[in-house]
Amino acid sequence: MEAIVDFALLTLLALLAVGIVRLRSLFGAAMLFGIYSLLCAAIFVVLDAVDVAFTEAAVGAGISTILILGTLSITGAKLEVRHTSPLAPLMITTVIGAALIYASIDMPLVGDPNAPANLHIAPEYIEGTRADIHIPNVVTAVLASYRGYDTLGEVTVIFTAGIGVLALLGRSRRKRKPVQDD
Amino acid sequence: MEHHIVLRVVAKILIPIILLFALYVQFHGDYGPGGGFQAGVIFGSGFILYALIFGLQATKSVLPPSVVHSMTGLGVLLYTGVGVAGMLKGGNFLEYGVLSSNPVAGQHLGIMLIELGVGITVSFVMVSLFYSFAGYRQQELGHSETATNTQAHEQETVDNPL
Numbered sequence: 512m513e514a515i516v517d518f519a520l521l522t523l524l525a526l527l528a529v530g531i532v533r534l535r536s537l538f539g540a541a542m543l544f545g546i547y548s549l550l551c552a553a554i555f556v557v558l559d560a561v562d563v564a565f566t567e568a569a570v571g572a573g574i575s576t577i578l579i580l581g582t583l584s585i586t587g588a589k590l591e592v593r594h595t596s597p598l599a600p601l602m603i604t605t606v607i608g609a610a611l612i613y614a615s616i617d618m619p620l621v622g623d624p625n626a627p628a629n630l631h632i633a634p635e636y637i638e639g640t641r642a643d644i645h646i647p648n649v650v651t652a653v654l655a656s657y658r659g660y661d662t663l664g665e666v667t668v669i670f671t672a673g674i675g676v677l678a679l680l681g682r683s684r685r686k687r688k689p690v691q692d693d
Numbered sequence: 694m695e696h697h698i699v700l701r702v703v704a705k706i707l708i709p710i711i712l713l714f715a716l717y718v719q720f721h722g723d724y725g726p727g728g729g730f731q732a733g734v735i736f737g738s739g740f741i742l743y744a745l746i747f748g749l750q751a752t753k754s755v756l757p758p759s760v761v762h763s764m765t766g767l768g769v770l771l772y773t774g775v776g777v778a779g780m781l782k783g784g785n786f787l788e789y790g791v792l793s794s795n796p797v798a799g800q801h802l803g804i805m806l807i808e809l810g811v812g813i814t815v816s817f818v819m820v821s822l823f824y825s826f827a828g829y830r831q832q833e834l835g836h837s838e839t840a841t842n843t844q845a846h847e848q849e850t851v852d853n854p855l
Contacts, residue, residue: 561726565718569734574819577741581826643790644800646723654728655804659787662807663772665730666814670769673818677762680825 513557520554537588538580545576558621562650697746704746711739719812723801729808733815741823749827761821768814775806 527547534540548571555564619626640652654662719732744752776787784791789803 562728562731565726565731566734569731569738573738574734574741574822577738577745578822578826581823585826585829643797644804645797646801646804648723648725650726651722651728651804651808655807656789656800659776659789659803659807662811663776663787666769666772666811669818670765670814673765673821676822676825680829681758681821 516557517554520550520557524550524554535590535592537583537590541576541579541583544579545572548572548575562648700746704742708739708743711742712736715739715812715816719808720805722808723804729811730815732808733812733817734819736812736816737819737823740820744823744827749824749831753824756820758821758824761817761824764817765814765821768810768812768817770810771813772807772810775803775810779803 524547527543527550531540531543531547534543548567551571552564552568555561555567619628623629636653636657637649639657640646640649644652644656646652715732715736718727718735719729722728722732740752740756743755775789775792779788779791780786782791787803787807790796790799792802793799
């Protein structure tokens with residue numbers, strides 16, 4: 512059953528990716544990107560990563576779509592069609608794709624308890640969360656407590672990104688406005 | 694979007710529920726999926742929905758940009774403050790165990806406060822981003838009646854690119 516769900520979701524994802532590439536309307540592409548994110552969220556749910564799925568659905572399908580639409584309203588939703596040879600991009604994509612598939616052969620299976628990633632520090636976090644922190648959601652314990660320093664960095668990145676957008680689009684325009692009105 | 698009565702009515706019913714759900718995700722993050730980041734995005738999208746339906750100007754009178762900008766910093770400050778509080782109590786930076794006499798209660802308090810800091814910063818950065826993008830367009834067009842809806846602008850550009 513899970514294999515069918517996986518297959519259906521991944522097929523839809525691949526079809527959607529081809530559709531986004533082929534689409535000439537940027538408005539349509541923005542909408543398809545929202546659906547793409549929602550499908551990714553569904554795949555994360557199948558992989559039991561509900562916290563990541565939650566974020567993907569809220570940020571990828573929600574806020575990102577709104578911000579892309581906001582950008583389109585500034586830049587215009589037209590796509591400049593350039594006629595260049597597709598040979599070089601196709602070659603690069605094929606080589607990188609083949610390399611990734613070749614690398615994935617050596618990877619441990621998803622959720623393999625003997626995978627190196629699951630043997631080194633994850634058991635300590637799971638045991639520690641139960642013994643020292645007493646909260647059921649291990650993800651929250653790792654993000655907020657064990658990796659609190661990393662999360663502080665992430666929050667600072669978001670804060671800096673907000674300031675960056677404000678510096679580019681926000682303040683200077685507001686100052687210039689009276690000049691435009693005159 | 695004055696004439697879209699269905700959207701206006703539905704948005705008015707939905708926005709309080711969205712904000713309440715954001716608070717649930719925020720403070721239930723210890724027990725279920727969720728946490729500050731997701732809650733912040735949901736909280737911010739409540740205000741963005743309001744702006745899409747009722748206009749940017751109406752939203753800015755509810756939530757002035759100056760408040761939004763100070764709140765983005767306040768979240769990071771709260772996070773860092775919890776870390777420094779741990780140091781003042783004799784622990785390491787971001788060590789929550791020392792925040793309370795009981796280490797487990799200290800962990801709970803620390804996680805709750807830093808998640809709140811994450812939520813505050815994320816939600817107001819999202820609103821700030823939306824203000825920047827939507828406001829830029831309106832000033833580019835030279836619209837003085839900024840109460841007009843941003844979604845209408847977007848639709849306008851898509852139908853009729855300048």
